[in-house]
Amino acid sequence: MYDVLDFQSVLEVLRPVQDPELRKSLVELNMIRNITIDDGKVSFTLVLTTPACPLREFIVEDCQKAVKKLPGVMDVSIEVTAETPQQKNIGDTSSGVRQRTDVPGIKNIIAISSGKGGVGKSTVAVNVAVALAQTGAKVGLLDADIYGPNDPTMLGLGDAQMIVRSEEKGEVLEPAFNHGVKLVSMGFLIDRDQPVIWRGPMLNGVIRQFLYQVQWGDLDYLIVDMPPGTGDAQLTLTQAVPMAGAVIVTTPQTVALLDSRKGLRMFQQMNVPILGIVENMSYFIPPDMPDKQYDIFGSGGGEKTASELGVPLLGCVPLEIATRIGGDSGVPIVVGEPDSKSAKALRAIAFAIAGKVSVAALT
Ligand SMILES: Nc1ncnc2c1ncn2[C@@H]1O[C@H](COP(=O)(O)OP(=O)(O)OP(=O)(O)O)[C@@H](O)[C@H]1O
Ligand SMILES: [Mg+2]
Missing domain, CATH: 3.30.300.130 (Fe-S cluster assembly (FSCA))
Structure with missing residues (x-):
């Protein structure tokens, strides 16, 4: 001794x-x-x-x-x-992908995606972002859903605006900010009642602008809320920047699981690590009987898919009315009802994501 x-x-x-x-x-x-x-x-x-x-x-x-x-x-x-470790640029010219360009100051970019719409990507993205910020991390949220941006409402920024400044290098956007999270969204730049009808190349330009022409400052995590599917937005993002990984959100239904498999394969194809699966709406908690739970869509689907695909299950979020209300009112459930089962599950998922990102960056 x-x-x-x-x-x-x-x-x-x-x-x-x-x-x-x-x-x-x-x-x-x-x-x-x-x-x-x-x-x-x-x-x-x-x-x-x-x-x-x-x-x-x-x-x-x-x-x-x-x-x-x-x-x-x-x-x-x-x-x-x-000190959040910085993700290494996985230069993978082997797959024909051109060299990805870092966003200066951003350490880890994490996509929240799914093959199917309406499974709760935005809900998970917003709550994970806020939960990470609550721990003291510097967090940004990029709403890549150009056609149906929901994050401003969910983050309580429905009436906010993004400041656009003209600088020598072109237009620079200043993110809006609430609940500790910086947000950039198409919702700030369009009339919300008008549908956005754009073609792929323009969408590509917007996502790149949201990455490179925003004054993000230093961020430990940039969470990207993806639109549903495996379309242009996913392709643009994965081709543009080196990413810490993707999280696939699914519900226990068989169709949703089939779709999420497709979403997962796409990221794997682009050499983006899959951090894991989140099963949302796993079971229903009636508001008048918070100790009860009903497996509306069947149980264990997320666990089964995760093990079949060889990726971790990051957590299961119940279907709870308070979560929906939190989204509509702009007070995410991790802020509004931090002791609810959903908030606890979402916080644990945020911690699991942060843990996986750290492991990946250090190994
Ligand atoms: N666990 C949950 N409990 C209760 N409501 C939920 C839960 N998850 C999501 N919702 C609600 O379901 C609706 C769809 O969720 P959300 O917008 O997060 O899905 P999405 O996958 O982002 O959809 P889209 O594919 O259209 O972008 C929203 O009204 C949201 O508040
Ligand atoms: Mg969404």
């Missing part, structure tokens, strides 16, 4: 402590910084890979226990911060 209390001995007792998700030593991952020792008081900074780390309390406790084993330690003080 160590008989002196110094920088090296602190580092050595911390070496066996692992990040439970990455299964690697905190010391090797460079997560222990700024060790100081002052009269038996050991202080250091624990730098997590995401502010949304669900295991932070356990990691802190493990560190405390390890350091207290050293002789002469009177007190251990740990400051916890986070």
Whole structure:
């Protein structure tokens, strides 16, 4: 054992402590910084890979226990911060995809997609974005649903506007902001009562503009709410930027599952990692009997698809009236009813996504 209390001995007792998700030593991952020792008081900074780390309390406790084993330690003080790792650009010229261009300042871009419409992509995207922001992460939301943008309403920005500024390099958009999340959406630029009739090439231009001509600033996560299907928007996005991954939203119905399989294959084809599946509307919770649940669409579908396709199931969100009301009123359920089953499920999904992104970036 160590008989002196110094920088090296602190580092050595911390070496066996692992990040439970990455299964690697905190010391090797460079997560222990700024060790100081002052009269038996050991202080250091624990730098997590995401502010949304669900295991932070356990990691802190493990560190405390390890350091207290050293002789002469009177007190251990740990400051916890986070540094989200940046996704590497997976240059995959093998698939004929042209080189993707990073958006400066954005660390991880995550698509929320599905093969089928109306399964809850926007609901999941908005709540995941807000849940990540609630942990202290810097979060943006890009509404890639050009034809039917819903995110302004869902984020309580129905009456907001995006400021368009003319600069030397062209027009620059300033995102709207609410519930801790920066939002860019076609909904801010069009008359909401008019249908948007555009062709693919224009859509391509808009999505690129939403990526590269927006003053996003520094973001840990940019969540992209995709339109349904496997169309131009998916193609444009996956060709334009290196992505941390895609999340596929599905409902337990067989048709929805078949469609989500198609959506999933498309991302795999484009070499975008699949972070996992979210099963939405898994079961119904009656508002007057919140302890009951009814499997309207059958149960276990998301789990079965996830295991068949070899991707993780990130979580199941119940069908709850409060979730729909939260969307319509612009107060997402993770804000409006944070203790509801749906809010808890959505928060856990946000943490699971952040965890998977960290693992992917560090390995
Ligand atoms: N878990 C849920 N509980 C209750 N209502 C929900 C739930 N998930 C989604 N909804 C509601 O279902 C409707 C469709 O959801 P949402 O707009 O999120 O789906 P979407 O997949 O984004 O649709 P689209 O394909 O049109 O973009 C919305 O009114 C939303 O409030
Ligand atoms: Mg939507």
